[in-house]
Amino acid sequence: MRKLIPVILALIGLAAGGGAGYFLRPPPEEASHDEADACVDVQHAAEVAHDVVEGEPTTEFVKLNNQFVVPVVREGRVSALVIMSLSLEVKLGMTEKVYRSEPKVRDALLQVLFDHANSGGFDGNFTGSTNMERLRVALLEVSQNILGDSILSILVSDIVRQDV
Structure with a gap:
């Protein structure tokens, strides 16, 4: 009970x-x-x-095949690695042209990312809106230099910083 x-x-x-x-x-x-x-x-x-x-879509997105790995160098040593995935918004029908030019586009984008890292762009609050907008504008300009006005915008789909 x-x-x-x-x-x-x-x-x-x-x-x-x-x-x-x-x-x-x-x-x-x-x-x-x-x-x-x-x-x-x-x-x-x-x-x-x-x-x-x-409504027919007027743009399409091209995801670049591999991630971008950018070393952050301080005092002659690699202090961090930034890993990014980028996509390009392009006019309809331009996907094939982007893939044909991908090695040249990747080279130019990497140079911009290295310059951004060397100027301190990946230090501190590197994902702040002002900092990311400045990076996107630089990436867009170099992409448009290679592929023309068919590139409409740059999309950062992934970004991570690993301190070493």
């Missing part, structure tokens, strides 16, 4: 808590739109969905 009392008390507590939760639940929310507003909302949603289906 001594072992049965705690079980009975637990069941009573569980039932009381469930009953209190059921009776104290908030009332159901009423619809805040009248029928005219709901009709307009449905029509607007249909128009937006129609535009997305009909």
Whole structure:
């Protein structure tokens, strides 16, 4: 009997808590739109969905195959490694041109990343918005020098810094 009392008390507590939760639940929310507003909302949603289906994409994204590994050198020694993955936003149909020119593009992008590292760009808060925007602009300029205006933007998909 001594072992049965705690079980009975637990069941009573569980039932009381469930009953209190059921009776104290908030009332159901009423619809805040009248029928005219709901009709307009449905029509607007249909128009937006129609535009997305009909709208042809004008850009595509090209992920560069390998990551970029950039050493951060301080006092003649490698103090950290920055590893980045980059993608290019290009005009539709330019993916093949980017892949054909990838070695030259990678070389130019690496040079910009090395210059950024040597100027202290990967020190401290290296992912701050101002610092990253400056890096993206430099990467975009060098990419456009090689591939022309078909490059629209640079996307940094991954970035990590490992102190050595």
